[in-house]
Amino acid sequence: MSKRISADEVAHVAALARLSLTPEELELFTEQLGDVLEHAADVEALDLDDVEPLAHPVPLVNVLRPDEVTPSLDRDEVLAQAPAAEDGQFRVPRILGEEP
């Protein structure tokens, strides 16, 4: 097993990402993610304290649109794509808790 990431960490990450893994998958993914992170060790080891991170490859700023209304979608067309709908709304199973 890789030292880079543990099975517990993979299980935690899977839960965060709303994925469920079989024990076999957990073992396989732990090993594979470990390999990728092992490869990334070269980047992790770089001293880049004086380098700014690059989040956007285009040097644009202040891209804004005017506050003008544009047409919305037809509700029937939108809800026709929904797995479940009721009374003009999207229907979902019971929600466990309030929004964080």
Place this chain on the structure above:
Amino acid sequence: MSDTSELPEGWGLVVGLEVHAELATATKLFCGCPNQFGSEPNTNVCPTCLGLPGSLPVLNGTAVDYAMRLGRALECEVNPSVFARKNYFYPDMPKDYQVSQYDLPTNTEGRLALPDGYVVGIERAHIEEDTGKSTHIGGDGRISSADYSLVDYNRAGVPLVEIVSRPEIHTVDHAKAYVSELRDILEAIGVSDAKMEEGSMRVDANVSVRPVGSDELRTRCEIKNVNSVRSIGRAIEYEARRHIDLYENGDAPRQETRHWDEAGGRTRPGRSKEDADDYRYFAEPDLLPLRPSAEEIADIDASMPPLPAARRAQVIDASGADGDAAALIVERSQDGLVLDTVAAGADGASVVKHAVNNLADGVGELTASAFAALVGLESAGTLSSTQAKTVLAALVERGGDPEAIASELGFEAMDTGELESLVDGLIADNPDEWARFVEGDKKIQGFFVGQIMKATKGQADGKVVNQLLSRKASS
């Protein structure tokens, strides 16, 4: 008087407030759908605010302007800023991440002065998108007991500013005053309706307690779902007492989100803790940084309307009103009328008295010159205060000249001779009562004044009647 004086001896309160205010733009933050309360469910939606695959956000320039405007009103530094994604799953949130600002918010380091002069530090005021709304069907109406839920995304993507105070609020009254003041500022600068009852302004309170004299920050709980200024006070007080009870019983609160239950008058634990708070923030790649220019900020400052604090000071200065009266007048946006009326030469105290007592339903057609003329008539004794109130109501309703209205209503100033003969008649008809009055029974005075008022249909000036009665008794 501070409510926290009622907290058990030895305990102090620490509150930080997070206020979400919806910005009153025509469209949503990242798309051209209408930013509108009360539409049919899922009619103000498009690929972007529904988070459909392939859709992209484009930032609403007016929302940014409004946010910076609020920042300047709160004396914030307006900084270069970057949008970030806050990742968590929730059915109200179409993309399962919220576009917000994280380490580089638009506004930082501001302050809000409360009417009594206490200053609360503002940590930040950042821009973010609102979520949709779900309705819970079945069960007892509470979220987790429902059979299922229905989701409406009309509100998803509506622009919000989240104003985060420093934990520098130490009384319930200050918490309430902070929210009122912030609401007044939002309204004054025209960037938000700030209606708590419609949810366009929402307050979360971070509450903790500590021993008096300590400056530690103990475990705090975030109280959500507080929907009026009054419930803010109740919720904070309840939560503070809950913490104190825990500490005094050798226990301690744990950091959590709790919800205010208005009907039950208590806070309840919020969502389950299955998801740790790991929001995996990172710079939103679909949106570019904001770099407001010094010019833009100067323009905002130059066009800033007078804020409630300055307006209150002006009213106090011009009219001699006390703080509460000034606050009321400014809150009703009647300060302009009051100032103009005083400037037209009317007595400040009378103007303030009428504004506070008789203009609660608005100023209608009332103009400063008519208001000033009315106060003049009253000060000169031409109209009694009751008559003045009646004329004022007519001015509010239809405007016009107070003197003309007074005569139309038959409010002629009575001549003293006429009044005197009425008093003489009254004394003659009620000798026993008059004898008691002369002997000094002050309670009977009201009887005579009342009878005169009845006889004159309220036209008599109470002050003059009293003087007349005293003179006759001592003669």
Place this chain on the structure above:
Amino acid sequence: MSLVPDAVDHAVDIAAAVGAGERSAVDVLNEHLDRVAANEGEIHAFNEVLRDEALAAASAIDQRVGAGEDVGPLAGVPVALKDNMCTRGIPTTCSSRILEGWRPPYDATVVTRLTGAGAVVVGKTNLDEFAMGSSTENSAFGPTRNPHDTRRVPGGSSGGSAAAVAAGFAAASLGSDTGGSIRQPAALCGLVGVKPTYGAVSRYGLIAFASSLDQIGPFTHTVADAAAVHDVIAGHDPLDSTSIAGSLDRVSDALDRGVEGLRVGLITQMMGHGIEGISADVLARTRAAADALAAAGAIVEDVSVPSAIYGLSAYYLVAPAEASSNLSRYDGVRYGLRSDGPNVTEMNTATRTDGFGPEVKRRIMLGTYALSAGYYDAYYGKAQKVRQLMVDDFARAYESHDVLLSPTSPCTAFPFGDKTADPMTMYVNDVCTIPSNLTGHPAMSVPYGVGDDGLPVGVQVLAPAMGEAVMFQAAAALEALR
């Protein structure tokens, strides 16, 4: 078995003939549909062939031409679209179960632009699920086969778009390129494939994989065809905030400028000194391309881009991180697949567990981890800094060079199953193409002969941001020297 047609029509020739009324768009389309009928069963380039819609569109174009209208620069050109571009009312799946049956209520900007220029959409092409892969083996609907050798992969993730053009099903196609997903399959299928400057082509309606890296571009048989398609799809779009404002150079005008005096840098790290695993025949063909350019009057030198060796690592942190967030929305609430669960959390989990394939899950988890508390600085934060380092290194290289040259793919088309066992083996396919995505610079692959196995080899031409004109100029010259 090779299913590459002996001769195909080029897009610019079709457009000229149809536009002039010399050929009917319906006839052109039928020639392509005939090849689809004959070979699509074997190739599996498409998730959906839009036969009826295409015939209607082609016939409308013929009518408009007949009425004397200028139908546009791609009049009657049959095109195929990677199935991660939204088409109104037409299923758009990303080759994933999770989007099976979804019909978008809107068209991607590139689709509007293509059809507005007279192109006829033939179908939606297969891809690695959510564009994650380098072989198209990760499609939920089965792999696409390489028309040059149907036992081999077409490359990926835009394998269906590459195969559709190579097999003569369409004269041009669009792919998306996040780490090489246009250029690598172009190389493996013997085509021209272009990844434009980030922001040159609108991403509106492109289903996101990694938003700061994704870019749409064409597959064609020739550089001139690629230029014609690029000129149609590039340009500012107010619906994409990252779209470059202002007008772009028309690359079609740059094709015959030659290479006399052009300064060409051969990236040493990609020529066997730094990045390992590039096969000798590919290196030899790249060297031969450089020599040919030099012989034609270009000034060719070796140039070092030191941070290029960190590209792969940085990419496999940045791309999964963005993907993990972009793919959160597939939660079973609003569209696509829903698997039942007693509450919304379990419904989300069941849907995503059933709907995503293993490679997508792998990358979602990797990205979630790279962004999670305590690891952000070491992984995602560091990777974003490497991008800046690479921008700086490339900027230095471009101080003394107009374009750079490298192999596109480390190897020619490989057999099915060859690289599926270990993800890292597959990821290495993108080692030469990834740097351009991390920097946002344009790059394209141009066919340049064959490898030892007789399969196509592509050479990559790289240029600085907004340098499409000089990139196409060099590519056209290289194509002429083949």
